[in-house]
Amino acid sequence: MRTIDMATTPLRDLNSTLQAAAASGEGQWEIVNPKGSHAVAVGLDGPIAVTIKGSTGYYCAGMNKAAKIHVTGSVGPGVAENMMSGHVIIEGDASQYAGATGHGGLLVIKGNASSRCGISMKGIDIVVHGNIGHMSAFMAQSGNLVVLGDAGDALGDSLYEARLFVRGSVKSLGADCVEKEMRPEHVEILRDLLDRSGAEAKPEEFKRYGSARQLYNFHVDNAGAY
Amino acid sequence: MEMTMCGIVGLFLKKEDLRPRLGDLLTDMLITMTDRGPDSAGIAIYGDEAPGLKMTIQSETPDETFAGLGDALTVAVGAPVPLRVADTHAVLILPEGTEAAARAFMTEKGIRVMGTGHAMEIFKEVGLPKDVAARFGVRGMGGSHGIGHTRMATESAVTTLGAHPFSTGDDQCLVHNGSLSNHNHLRRSLTQKGFPPSTENDTEVAACYISSRLAEGASLGEALEGTLDDLDGFFTFVVGTKTGFGVVRDPIACKPAVMAETDDYVAFGSEYRAFANLPGIEDARVWEPEPATVYFWER
Incomplete structure (x- = not known):
C-alpha cells in the first residue's frame, strides 16, 4: 500500500503517478486529504486499487478502465463519467450525472445520487443503495441502473435499451419509459448486481422499467419526415 | 445578469462558541470558490447588534x-x-x-x-476573493451567520454594484447562482408594490421579491416557497435575515449546491471544497439540497 497526500502532492502529479502505476500493472494506493478536489484518480487504465479517504469534487474516477476506486466520502458531479470497465464504489452520496455515458464496469453509490444519474449510459452497471434524483437514465442506451430507494421525476426519459430496476417509488416516468415484466433472466441479472455491490435487497422487491420503443424506432410511415 | 459559474458560500452558526471565528471560516470558504468567480466577491455578515x-x-x-x-x-x-x-x-x-x-x-x-x-454589514468589491476579503478585514469579523459570493460575470460589466450579495431590506441579503428570465415583468410589479430594484440586475429582482414577501408578513420559508411559483429561470438562492438562513434551488437544479450540518453549524457551498476546513466536517451530515425544496433555519 502506498499513500499519496493531496495536501502536499499537486493533482497532476497524483494522476500521473496513478496512471503510470495502472499502466504497469497491479498495486494498492491510498489517497489522503482530497478535500473536495476535482478530477481525482482519472484515466486509470489498469487493474490497480485506489482508496480515496474523504470526499472529492467534480469528475472523480472519470474514464476509468479496469481500476478499482473506492471513495470513503461523497463525490461531486460526474463521478465515473465515461467509465469503460472496473469498479468504482462511493460510500457517501454522489452529485449530478453519476456514471454518465459509461460504457462498462460497475459503479456503486452507497448513499444517494442526485439528478441525471446514468444519463446516456452505454453499458455501465450502476447500483445506488439510496435514492436517485430527477431525469435519471435520460437517453440511457444499455446497461443496468439499480436503485434500492426511490427515483425522482422523469425516470428513463427517451430511454433506449438500458434496464432500470427500482425498489422504492418512482415519482414519474419520462417519455417512452414504462414498467415492464420482471422475467427470470432479469431476476438473475439483478441478483448478480445486488450481490456484487453488497446490497441487502432481494430481486423480487424490485420493479423493472424499460423503453416502450415508441420514440426511437424508425417507422416506415414516418419516412417522409427524413 | 446571466451567470454560468459563480460560487456561493454560507455559514449559519447554531452555537455561540464559533461566533468569533465566523469571518475567518467564511473567508476560507470564499477563497476556495475563487475558481468559480475570480471577478468580484462579496460578503454579508451578521455581527453584534x-x-x-x-x-x-x-x-x-x-x-x-x-x-x-x-x-x-x-x-x-x-x-x-x-x-x-x-x-x-x-x-x-x-x-x-x-x-x-x-x-x-x-x-x-x-x-x-x-x-x-441592526446586525448585517455588507462588503463587496471587484477583485480576487482573497484580496477583497483582506481589504475589508473579513477574517477578523465575528457574528452569527454570513453569506458570501464569488462572481464570474459573463454578460455584464464587472462592477461593485453588480457584485453579490444584494440587500433590499433591513438585515436581508441574497446571493444567486443562475439567471432569471422573467425579471423584467417582476421588476414592474415589484416597483408598483414599493420595492423597486435599483439596478438592471436580475438577482436584485429576486432580492426585492423576497423583501416584498417578508414585508407582507410571509415567513422566510414562505417567501422562498414563493420563488418557486413566481420566478422563472435557473437559480440557487441563499438568503439571510437577522435571525434566519435559507436555501432554495429551482426544479431543474443544474446549479451545483451542497450542504453540511453539525450540532454547531449549517453550511452551504457551491462545491464540497468550500467545507474542507470547517471544524468537524469529517462527521458532518453532508447532502445535496433537493430541487424545488426550501431549506431554512431560524435561531
Missing part, C-alpha cells in the same frame, strides 16, 4: 469621501454618528429616527448605500 441601525456605505474615493464624514453626518442628522471605515466601505451606526436624513445625505453626496440592518 448595534445600538442603532447599521448602514454600510461605499465610495470609489474613500479617502476623500470618508474624511470628515462623521462630523458632516452628525450635523446632517442632528446626532452623533459613529463610523468605521473598511477600505472602500464604511459602517455607520445611525441613532433611531435618523435613517431618512442619512439616506438623503448619501443621495446628495453621491455615496452608495450597500445595505442596512
